[in-house]
Amino acid sequence: MFKKLFRKTAPAPSADTLKIGLNKTRKSFSHQLFHFLSGKKEINEALLEQIETLLIQADLGVDVTQLFIDTLTKELSRKTLKDGKMVFAYLKTMMIDLLTPVEQPLLISSSTKPFVILVVGVNGTGKTTTIGKLAKYFQAQSHSLLLAAGDTFRAAAIEQLQIWGDRAQIPVITQTHGADSASVIYDAFLSAKAKKVDILIADTAGRLHTQSHLMEELKKINRVMKKADEKAPHETLLVLDASIGQNALSQAKQFHEAIGITGIVLTKLDGTAKGGIVFPIAKQLKLPIRFIGVGEGIDDLRPFCATDFVEALMEGVD
Numbered sequence: 618m619f620k621k622l623f624r625k626t627a628p629a630p631s632a633d634t635l636k637i638g639l640n641k642t643r644k645s646f647s648h649q650l651f652h653f654l655s656g657k658k659e660i661n662e663a664l665l666e667q668i669e670t671l672l673i674q675a676d677l678g679v680d681v682t683q684l685f686i687d688t689l690t691k692e693l694s695r696k697t698l699k700d701g702k703m704v705f706a707y708l709k710t711m712m713i714d715l716l717t718p719v720e721q722p723l724l725i726s727s728s729t730k731p732f733v734i735l736v737v738g739v740n741g742t743g744k745t746t747t748i749g750k751l752a753k754y755f756q757a758q759s760h761s762l763l764l765a766a767g768d769t770f771r772a773a774a775i776e777q778l779q780i781w782g783d784r785a786q787i788p789v790i791t792q793t794h795g796a797d798s799a800s801v802i803y804d805a806f807l808s809a810k811a812k813k814v815d816i817l818i819a820d821t822a823g824r825l826h827t828q829s830h831l832m833e834e835l836k837k838i839n840r841v842m843k844k845a846d847e848k849a850p851h852e853t854l855l856v857l858d859a860s861i862g863q864n865a866l867s868q869a870k871q872f873h874e875a876i877g878i879t880g881i882v883l884t885k886l887d888g889t890a891k892g893g894i895v896f897p898i899a900k901q902l903k904l905p906i907r908f909i910g911v912g913e914g915i916d917d918l919r920p921f922c923a924t925d926f927v928e929a930l931m932e933g934v935d
């Protein structure tokens with residue numbers, strides 16, 4: 618009761634959304650890890666092996682798991698970690714340290730108008746949904762927006778973006794199904810420029826006849842954009858679906874090699890127990906993780922914060 622009386626600020630509702638969003642990974646990984654470590658007095662090789670298995674199962678990948686286990690082994694030999702609870706807390710610290718360098722919020726430069734965000738990624742990862750969420754997010758910060766329906770490969774994709782635009786009363790520039798994506802986005806840029814719009818967010822296809830067609834289309838969009846503004850796109854956001862685990866890494870490498878990614882949005886963290894994928898993404902790609910998606914609703918997008926993420930994931934322990 619006293620705690621309640623003396624609490625200075627109410628917990629932010631968004632912290633709860635994040636916690637709820639990470640339920641599956643927390644239950645299958647952190648809770649297991651915690652129960653398993655709590656009460657353990659003796660920290661030995663066998664225990665480390667069991668931790669290793671849990672880390673791999675939660676999709677932290679071989680590389681990150683090795684790093685964590687090697688560091689724990691060193692600490693154990695220095696006898697700094699006296700019980701299971703200390704091991705758990707130490708793991709949390711390592712996780713925050715690993716994620717902190719990729720916590721780099723997407724800042725919109727006010728001198729760049731329109732600030733162009735190109736959203737790319739494989740079909741179904743959540744590009745269009747993320748654009749809807751981003752539009753609301755930036756609108757709430759008093760930015761004016763325009764959306765470009767650059768996924769002209771599927772008729773439904775154009776309609777889907779229009780629905781998101783209508784919801785937030787944001788204009789959407791479209792052409793017919795099958796139109797040239799680069800020209801849709803170029804037209805949208807000119808329109809945004811003429812209307813002095815702050816941010817243009819462009820959707821793109823996630824699948825064409827072949828993967829190389831897709832990469833060629835994205836390269837063309839970049840070439841055409843640069844004719845209008847040599848620094849555009851100012852952000853190339855890659856949307857990755859967390860539920861596919863390690864495959865997200867190879868997708869990211871492919872897109873990055875082809876067009877150069879400047880930020881990542883990791884979606885569907887709510888629908889998966891593979892949330893551990895955020896760690897190898899941070900360690901191997903070293904690209905900023907701008908946002909995470911924790912649901913299908915318009916408010917289910919959060920700027921990525923390393924500490925909040927780890928606290929929500931490993932919640933329930935000091």
Ligand SMILES: Nc1nc2c(ncn2[C@@H]2O[C@H](COP(=O)(O)OP(=O)(O)O)[C@@H](O)[C@H]2O)c(=O)[nH]1
Pocket residue numbers: 738739740741742743744745746747823856884885886887888909910911912913917
């Ligand atoms: N649970 C959950 N579903 C999501 C999230 N982001 C997108 N989705 C769903 O994933 C599906 C594909 O999304 P869509 O935006 O059409 O993907 P796109 O093909 O990349 O444009 C839709 O059913 C979305 O509602 C998320 O963060 N969590």
Ligand SMILES: [Mg+2]
Pocket residue numbers: 744745746768774820
């Ligand atoms: Mg789409």
